Amino acid sequence: MSPDLQSNNPRKRKLFDSHGSNDAPKLPLSPLQRSCQKEVADLIKLQKCSAKEVSQIAQVVENVKQVLIDIKEIKFDTIRDADTMFCAHGVHIPYPECGDGVRDVGVSLSPPARVEAGWGLGHKMLRKSEHGDISVDLIIQIPSATFHPKDYLEYRYHRKRILYLSYLLLALKTANQTSGYSFLSDFLDGDEFRPIILVDCFSSRCKIRLIPAISFDLFPLDKLSPNACRADRQSGVPTPMYNSSIIDDAYHLITSDMLRQYAVSNEGFMEALVLGSLWLSRLGFSSHLLDGGFGEKEWALLQCHLVETTTTPQVASRYAASSDAFQMFKSVLNLIANTKLHSEFDLPTLHRRHTDYNMLFKMSRWSSLALKHHTLAVISLDKLGLPSRAQFQRIFENPLYHIADITMSFPIDPLQVVEKLPTITKRWNLKHSVNEYCYNLFSKGLGDRFKTMTFSVPRPPVGQLKDALDPEPRNHAVYNLTVLITLDENKCTRVLDYGPEVQDAAKTADFREFWGDKAELRRFKDGRVMETVRWDSSLPPTEQILSFLHRKLTSSFHTKQPLTFYGRESEIYLTSPPLVWPAGDSYETAASEFEMVANTIRQVKDFPLGFRKISGVSSAFNSTSVKPPFPCSRHLEQPLEGELELESSSMWPVDPEQRSRSEFGLLLKLRAELEATGNFLTARVGFTAPNGFHNAHCFLDLLTKRQYYFRFRLKHTLEAFPKGIGINPPTNLSQDILNEGPMYSNKTPYLRASIIRRCHQHWYFSSSVRILKKWFQSHHLASFFNGDILELFVAIVFSQYSPAAIPSSTYCGFRRVMARLSHWDWRRTPLEIEILRHFPDEERACILREFGTYQHINQNSEACLSIVLPGEDREVDWIRHFIPRLVAIRMTQLARETHTRLTSTSTPFNAVFEPDMSFFDFVVVMEQKFNPYNTQGKYSNVMAVPKNFGSSPLYREFIEELKVQTEEYALLFPSSDGLTIGGLWKPQKESCVPNIEGLGGPRVENAIPNKIVVFGLIMELGRGFVDKIQVKISD
Amino acid sequence: MPAEPSSLDSVDLSAFKILDPLTIASINLPPSKVAKVHKGLTTLPVRSNSLAVFSPEPIFHYLFVKPHDPKYTPIINAHPNINGRSLYISSIPFDSTVHHLRALFTAIGGGRIETVIFSDEPLPPRPSTVDEKNPIKNKKRKRSNPAATNKQTAETAPWPSLWNRKLHLPGTTAVAVFVDKAACDLAMKAVTENSTDNPNLDYFWGSGIGKGNLIPELGKTRYEDHMERMFPDPEWAQKFVDDSLEAYDNRLKAEEEERRRKANEPDEDGFITVVRSSRPRPPPSAEEIAERLKKEEKRAKKGFYPDFYRFQLRELKKEQTKQLLSQFEDAKRQVRERKDARKHKS
CATH class of the missing domain: 3.30.460 (Beta Polymerase; domain 2)
Known part of the structure; x- marks a missing residue:
């Protein structure tokens, strides 16, 4: 129906007629609204072609x-x-x-x-x-x-x-x-x-x-x-597709006329259309049948439908305002979200007003459900209370959007599948029908485990118009079908699937036919007897199901090729350390051992102060360490760090030196008490002195009978923030900045802990952290970042204030972190972690202002990675992590490379973990016998009590000292596996040598950078560790 | 997830070559390319064989030496008599010790070194002079407590060293103090003679130290020793802490006594210093609280006597008079009001 033929109902007001526009009450816009409109306009401008x-x-x-x-x-x-x-x-x-x-x-x-x-x-x-x-x-x-x-x-x-x-x-x-x-x-x-x-x-x-x-x-x-x-x-x-194609041809000109008319009368209509097209194309949807059958044209039809069917004057005026493109965009999303499926064909149906034209006739079930899911995610931002500008940014500037949890691909022969299809679909749009068939199969198998499933099929090439007939039918060759699945994080890890009860014979037969040998009859405690399918708990159930379904799909194929998962979850689990040490529950074992030690300490009676809290600091207790904690064997390796929080007392000396001595005394007392219990193989009190001879940091080392090695440090209320939190406080803050706001508040570690604790509720948080840490280690960057910072990087993608779903696979979590890091310009913006609450627009503006002031003052050779955490009561907490600028640039560069490589499905997942050694000027190769990884004992011998330290702590001490000795000449990148140390020469500069004669004496400039002496230093200091030094061939 | 690298084979080092003699020769900075005098300091090349595993040829490290001028520096306080007998050495190797420099100057024909002061080490205490050894007894002088001095030493006693050998940070300089001025002059002369223009200098850094001067090895053994030193003997550690904390407590007590004494004694001008108690009063014990409560109870039982003092009686009488007056005025007012009311009725 053309717009001219619309009924003249006096109660209804046309949206884009001149009266409607003029009558619309236009309220003055706030500065934030204006800036939002500017962002919308900028984005639309980018999308347009030039005149x-x-x-x-x-x-x-x-x-x-x-x-x-x-x-x-x-x-x-x-x-x-x-x-x-x-x-x-x-x-x-x-x-x-x-x-x-x-x-x-x-x-x-x-x-x-x-x-x-x-x-x-x-x-x-x-x-x-x-x-x-x-x-x-x-x-x-x-x-x-x-x-x-x-x-x-x-x-x-x-x-x-x-x-x-x-x-x-x-x-x-x-x-x-x-x-x-x-x-x-x-x-x-x-x-x-x-x-x-x-x-x-x-x-x-x-x-x-x-x-x-x-x-x-x-x-x-x-x-x-x-x-x-x-x-x-x-x-x-019935031939719905055939019928709809004729109707669609009849509406081409009407639609075109109508769009032209609305485009003339209203600018917002056009802009909303551009926004919708952009949003759809980023999600991979288009009007093409194989891309979901919903694209720019369908979006335009929905906008027209919205305008025609809206009768409320208030809403009409809102749409009619020329600046409300984003509002119209969201209204179309609402319309999509409320679309219903056809009762008979289970296909989306939305008819044009008073016509039989189904505007969504090209959409398939999978695309309609996926689109609905995405629209609901966007609409939910409104319900979370995010202002328009924040919503717009999250929708259109979010690089994490279309990264699915599972990306799998397999070759499919349509001629083999065609036998299983109905007759009507055999001749026409075969690939479309195959997608539908696969969707039905996979959705039935996965049940409620998935949220969306989309298919990516290579489009048939555009044909040249030949003179002769083409004997070979197109689209019938074997092609690769890529399936992208977004999972439900709460249900995807379920290992038992429930089928119908045994009394329902028809359903039971259907269930058995589908699952074959996997179907098992089980009796439950409540007396029910049901059909079930149980999956192996040691492997991700989703992958097992998909592999089963793939086998089922290709069982009749002549040539069978395997299913390819990108970033296969089971591979990640299998090739990570649990395979090397077959102790899958090693994290839990270490945690229970720590609990035992904590209980023993709590039972100590003759101790001057009570223990308020005993907590584990090591990432191993959060299951986020790359290597699982294992008992020592033969040698003492890196201990698992813990913290003893004492009751407050006014008797602590004010002098820090005396306080550390008091701590030392307390730990000696505790050691004596614990040794008397006989629960430990060794109990020793030690100290380190980072500042030379004073202010030592004391600790208590305990080796349990199961040979777990723990190190406890004392914490009391006088401390500004607990030891063991490795976040480095800002070193060169100006006084003004300190006065202005909290750059590093005492609450930050606690806040960080609460955020991470919250993230641990998500199933795939810890594995995503592990794999990110592994990535940093592989590229020799891990020594510049502590575990807390990397955990915060991962926490960003587990935010609910984003239209992207919470990652439900390690691969997805890792890819999203890479996408976020690759888009993060740490010179211009801080990294915002919106876990506990979101930042309102005003707060965000304040954050950017504060960040700009800080960056302006601190322009030195070090890069400052600023992370903003939402605090309580509308407070903002900053974490500023200082690293060499070169390292920060390297991180961004590698993240971009990784993000790009993972976008291509041809890149094997392992490839992004291969270090590019050509980045370095020289490489120090360590002796293999001192490789801390190799010397790890596979099994512990409880009879032989380890007394000496293994190579891992020694290697760590060596690296620390080497870094200090060479910091003026080279930047070192030690690998965590102890195999190599990459090195980059620092740019030559006339460094002033501080002399003993004090400020009044002459200053001598050491203008001779002697690389060979640095190599000599490395060989001397690393005697027994270093095997050889290799230099770049170009040198 | 990649498999853990089990060997170096998984690392691609094709863009690198091993440090071979040819490469070392190309990077090495021979004395002929280094100026003899650099910004007023004479360059002294020293050979090192730290890269002997890669190349038999020695590598060169360069020291920069000049006569030391100790005026207006903290060193003059530590060594009052070093005028003219010390050399300032810059760019010293990270593993330098007194023995290294002694052996160096012996080898190049310089004088004998008495001591070496490194810039990254604390200055040694000033040696006591003759006057300080025999001080004039001054009656006004505060009485010093030798026992207290010893305890303060225990309080500030440094933690045991965690390293068997001190390594110097980049940019550390040293002042070599010779036994006399002649030795110093001789050493400076030897430095000038053995500078970069003398190709015959074949002294290797660290050679000729002598077997008696044991210098701990670097490398793995150094870190093993460091890990051992992190855990001192428990008995020693207990004594260290006890002594230290006892000395600290005694010092605090002495300071408290001194403070109280000052609060009671007038100074030279006759004034008494008013001091505020710096330490918070300890919380009352259970006995103190019980005693206080008993007192309050007794006072409550005793009650309040309003006519004990004369002024109380006087004030009481005044109050009674005032009250009588006000009652009289009220009665007068009431009578007047009744009279008026009666008039209006009639």
Whole structure:
């Protein structure tokens, strides 16, 4: 129905008529709203083509249009004659065979009744596509005289449609105006019922789609409802796709007119359309059948539908305001979210008002559910209370969006699958039908474990119009099907699937047929007997299910190829340390051993102060250490750190030196008490003195009978923040900054702990942290970052204030962290962690202002990675991590590389962990026998009590001292596996040598950088550790 | 997830080559390329064989030496008589010790070194002079407590060293103090003669130290020793802590006594210093609280006597008079009001 035909109901107000716009109450905008609109406008501007490009394209379109208008009429006695004539002139449009019902009917081909360019061109709203090419539609109305009123039956319409296309093509090929153009054949949005012609003009990167259309009243459209059988009437099977394709052709021109009208009357309408197109393309949706069948055109139809059906004046005025593009965008999302499925075909249905035109007829079940899920995620941001600007940023500037939890790919032979499909779907849109079949299979197998499932299929190449017939049917070759699945994090780890109860014989039979040998009958405590499927708990159940379903799908295939998972979860588990040490529950064992030690300490009676809290500090207790904690064997390795928090006391000495001595005394007392219990193999008190001879840090080392090695440090209320928290406080803050706000507040460690604790509720948090730590270790960056910072990096992607779902696989978590790090410009913005609450716009503006002030003052050779945490009572806490600028740049560079490589499915997951050693100027190769990784004992011998330290602590001490000794000349990147140390020469500078003569004495400049002496130093200091030094060949 | 690298094979080092003699020769800085005098300091090349595993050729380290001028420096306090007998040495190797420098100057024909002061080490205490050894007894002088001095030493006694050998940070300088001025002059002369323009200098750093001067090894043994030193003997540690904390307590007590004494004694001008108690009063014990409660109870039982003092009686009489007056005035007012009311009725 055209807009002109709309009913004149006085209660309804048209949205975009002049009255509606003028009457709309326009409230003054706040500065934040204005800035939001500016962001929207900037984004839209980026998407548009330039005026020059548009004028070039308009010229080409005009040429084609002129040729089509001037075309001459041709009459044929039979269609067969027409085919023969077109073939003789080298015109053949490939089309699947569809019967010979109209071959002997005469046909008259006359010039088009109307030729119209698509709506975007006239209003300079052509959008750049992701791949760089631009597509313009030229809609050609076939004269009604070409058709018989009953031609909507038995493919007659489609047959004549091809004939008319051939007629147009012949004219274009022979015309002088279009002599330089090339012509290709394609299908309209992948729908094989409706071929189109692509006109490729070499002078511009634009392709013109010639889309045949028919008059609105040519066929009785009410007879083309989805449940009617109009194609193969002998079978009697409903042909919804066939029917809808004819209706769609009848609405091309009406839709175009309507869009043109709304585009003229309202700017916000157009902008909302651009936003919607951009959002859809980022999610991978398009109008193409294989991309979900929902793209720019469908979005535009929904916008029109929204405008036509909205009757409330308030809402109408809101839409009518030209600046509310984002509001309209969200309204369309609401409309999508409320779309219902057809009761019979289980397909999305949304009819245009008072018509039988289903605007979503191309969508399949999988795409409609996925789209609905994404729209609900965006709508939920509103319910979380995020302001418009924050919502806009999260939707359009979020790089984490379309990273699925599982990405799997397998070769599929459509000819093998076709046997399992219904007859009607065998000939047409085979890949689309295969996707539907796979979706039904996988969704049934996964049950409620998944949220969305999308399919990615290689599109058939655009065909060259050959003179001869192509004997090989297209789209029937083996191709790779990629399936992207977003899981439900709470349900995807379930190992037992419940089927029907045994009393329900029909369902039980169906269940057994589907699951085969995997189905088991189980009796439960409540007396029910049910069919169940149990999966191996040592491997991720989702992957087991998908592998089973893949086997089921390809069981009849002649050539079987394996299923490929990208970042396979089971591989991650299997090749990580648990395989090396077959102790899967080592984290739990260490935690229980720590509890035992803590209980023993709590039971100590003769101790001057009570223990308020005994907690583990090591990441191993949070299951976030790369290597699981294992008992010592032969040698003492790196201990597991713990913390003893004492009751407060006013008796602590004020002098820090005396306080550390008091701590030492307390620990000696505790050691004596614990040794008396006989629960420990060794109990020793030690100290380190980072500041030379004073202010020693004392600790108590305990080796349990199961040979777990723990180190406890004391913590009391006088301390500003607990030891063991490795976040380095800012070193060079100016006094002004300190006065302005909390740069490093005492609460931050506690806040960080609460955030991380919250994140630990998520199943895949710890494994994502482990793999991120592994990545930093692999690239020799781990020594510059402590575990807390890396945990905070991972915490970002576990935020609920984002339209992206919480990661439900390690691979997804890792990819999202990489995406976030690669987009993080640490020079200009802090990293915002919105776990506990989100930052309102005002607070965000304050954060940026504060950050800008700080960065302006602190411009030195070190990079400052600023992380902002939301505090309680609208407070903001900062963590500033200082690292060499070169390391920060390296981190961003590597994250970008990794992100890009993981985007490509051809990159093996392991490849992103291979270090690029060519980055370094020299490499120190350590002796293999001192590799701390190799010397780890596989099993512990409880009889032999280890007394000496193993190579790991020694290596750590060596690295610390080496870094101090060489810090003026080189930047060292030690690997955590103890195999190599990468080194970069620092830029030469005239360093002033401080002399003993005090400030008044002369200063000597040491202008001779002696690299060879540095190598000598490394060899001397690393005697017994260092095997050789290798230098870059270019040196 | 990648498999853990079990060997070096998993690391791609194809862009690197091993440090071979040719490479070392290309990087090595021979004395011929180094200026003899650099910003007023004479360059002294020293050979080192730390890269002997890669190349038989020695590598060169360069020291920068000049006569030391100790005026207005803290060193003059530590060594009052070093004028003219010390050399300032810059860019010393990280493993330098007194023995290294002694052996160096012996080898190049310099004088005998008495001591070496490194910039990254605390200055030695000033040796006591003759006057300080026999001080004039001054009656006004505060009486010093030798026992207290000893305890303060225990309080500030340093923690045991965690390293068997001190390594110097980059940029550390040293002042070599010779036995006399002649030895110093001789050493400076030897430095000038053996500078970069003398290709015959073949002294290797660390050679000729002598077997008696045992210098702990670097490398793995150093770190093993360090790990051992982190855990002192428990008995020793207990004594260390006890002594230290006892000395600390005694010092605090002495300071408290001194403070109290000052609060009671007038100074030279006759004033008494008013001091505030710096330490918070300890919380009352259970007995003190019980005693206080008993007192309060007794006072409550005893009650309040309003006519004990004369002024109380006087004030009581005044109050009674005031009260009588006000009652009289009220009665007068009431009579007047009744009279008026009667008049209006009539």
